[in-house]
Amino acid sequence: MAQFDLVILGGGSGGYACALRSAQLGLSVALIEADKLGGTCLHRGCIPTKALLHSGEIADGARDASHFGVNAQFLSMDMPAVNSYKDGVIARLHKGLQGLVKSRNITFIEGHGKLISKDTVEVNGEKYTGKNVVLATGSYAKTLPGLEIDGKKIITSDHATKLDYVPKSVIVLGGGVIGCEFASVWKSFGAEVTIIEGLSHLVALEDESSSKQLERAFRKRGINFELGVRFQSAAVNGDSVTVTLEDGKTFSADVLLVSVGRGPVSANLGYEEQGISMDRGYVLVDDKCRTNVPGVWAVGDLIPTLQLAHVGFGEGILVAEEIAGLNPRPINYDGVPRVTYSEPEVASVGLTTAVAKERGFDVVELNYDLAGNGKAQILRTAGSIKLVSQKNGPVLGIHMVGSRVGELLAEAQLIFNWEASADDVAPLIHAHPTLSEAMGEAHMALAGKPLHAHG
Numbered sequence: 001m002a003q004f005d006l007v008i009l010g011g012g013s014g015g016y017a018c019a020l021r022s023a024q025l026g027l028s029v030a031l032i033e034a035d036k037l038g039g040t041c042l043h044r045g046c047i048p049t050k051a052l053l054h055s056g057e058i059a060d061g062a063r064d065a066s067h068f069g070v071n072a073q074f075l076s077m078d079m080p081a082v083n084s085y086k087d088g089v090i091a092r093l094h095k096g097l098q099g100l101v102k103s104r105n106i107t108f109i110e111g112h113g114k115l116i117s118k119d120t121v122e123v124n125g126e127k128y129t130g131k132n133v134v135l136a137t138g139s140y141a142k143t144l145p146g147l148e149i150d151g152k153k154i155i156t157s158d159h160a161t162k163l164d165y166v167p168k169s170v171i172v173l174g175g176g177v178i179g180c181e182f183a184s185v186w187k188s189f190g191a192e193v194t195i196i197e198g199l200s201h202l203v204a205l206e207d208e209s210s211s212k213q214l215e216r217a218f219r220k221r222g223i224n225f226e227l228g229v230r231f232q233s234a235a236v237n238g239d240s241v242t243v244t245l246e247d248g249k250t251f252s253a254d255v256l257l258v259s260v261g262r263g264p265v266s267a268n269l270g271y272e273e274q275g276i277s278m279d280r281g282y283v284l285v286d287d288k289c290r291t292n293v294p295g296v297w298a299v300g301d302l303i304p305t306l307q308l309a310h311v312g313f314g315e316g317i318l319v320a321e322e323i324a325g326l327n328p329r330p331i332n333y334d335g336v337p338r339v340t341y342s343e344p345e346v347a348s349v350g351l352t353t354a355v356a357k358e359r360g361f362d363v364v365e366l367n368y369d370l371a372g373n374g375k376a377q378i379l380r381t382a383g384s385i386k387l388v389s390q391k392n393g394p395v396l397g398i399h400m401v402g403s404r405v406g407e408l409l410a411e412a413q414l415i416f417n418w419e420a421s422a423d424d425v426a427p428l429i430h431a432h433p434t435l436s437e438a439m440g441e442a443h444m445a446l447a448g449k450p451l452h453a454h455g
């Protein structure tokens, strides 16, 4: 039986980050992966979707070229070429990651693992024992009762990232982050897109003002959506799929993407049998990612925290450092940056106005319209930066909409996490002309000294 300081089950963002940091700290590590090192994010999540979105951006650039005085024409998408670009990015990153794991002397084990005791995982009949076991088995794309995924007409994001044609029309069931990103991609690729969302807004977890701006921008792009109405049924008839909503409306399209959320991968893996506390399949942990069973930890999409790759990285690193005795600070999940990479992007960190008020803060708000920003005019993007601040206190939340605003989160997260106030940020000179200048302008306006802002 092989013995390690850590046995990690699952080689996605959470698992591999924990493995790399643990090895860096001198611990011996076994990393078990049933599929490909890198997990959902690298092979069917963050990276492929962002490559597809970038191809879409180029397509839109060709369509809009005349606005910028460039003679170019959008002809069509070449999906084999799009996929080979996307797969090339994935392959390079996969290779790099494999090299990293190897160079840190991590024992990489290919195969499906099961927790057979509190400190042992079995893979292909072999037993791997750890002073610590880290569960990092991730998540899968959920569907709704009675809605069967056939992988052809009714698909999930797993299939959508590999599609080798552009559907003429698509229905996207679920207007969360993943649904909005695919809606954006397919619209850019030339498809007719309709989003169906049961809640009253797209990206409903974001500040309401961001959702409304995204809705306006999507409407302008010709992306259709039905909000606040629930799905009833779907039927495939020959080449098309028809969706019926609870209000009786029907929609037909070539393809139905089901993007109604992701659930934890935890069934039949021995977790319950070992007495690990769980809730609806999620493994429950404390603020250091410890389960109730001593020596067993859990990270990433398997636990009920934000389902984001960088959260998995952070949790993996936290566990490694805790095991190594570094006593790291627990993660402040409010301070985690969030981006929907559609066109336009929606990006935020900190609290929405509604949550800040719920928590009893005396809130002031400032909305800086990107219309006043030179770079935004050059890019021809619309949007805004909204600040939610405590009255005479620190900034509590930053909410942005517009092309490329995800890149502004680097500064936004420092402002939030270092508890800066508008008066702290206003004197910092931002480079002109950049989108980041809008961040400076927003804080100047909130500090009572607007420069390129009216009122």
Ligand SMILES: Cc1cc2nc3c(=O)[nH]c(=O)nc-3n(C[C@H](O)[C@H](O)[C@H](O)COP(=O)(O)OP(=O)(O)OC[C@H]3O[C@@H](n4cnc5c(N)ncnc54)[C@H](O)[C@@H]3O)c2cc1C
Residues within 6 Å of the ligand: 009, 010, 011, 012, 013, 014, 015, 032, 033, 034, 035, 036, 037, 038, 039, 040, 041, 042, 044, 045, 046, 047, 049, 111, 112, 113, 114, 136, 137, 138, 139, 157, 178, 265, 269, 299, 300, 301, 302, 307, 308, 309, 310, 311, 312, 341
């Ligand atoms: C379409 C899409 C787009 C996304 N875009 C973004 C984005 O832009 N930014 C962002 O931050 N996040 C994004 N995410 C979310 C991100 O992919 C996840 O939060 C992240 O992958 C979670 O990491 P994880 O390690 O918890 O799980 P996973 O990445 O799912 O990894 C779990 C791994 O465990 C393995 N495994 C499971 N069971 C076993 C077993 N029994 N034995 C061995 N191995 C096993 C799996 O094969 C898998 O490789 C996106 C997700 C999707 C689906």
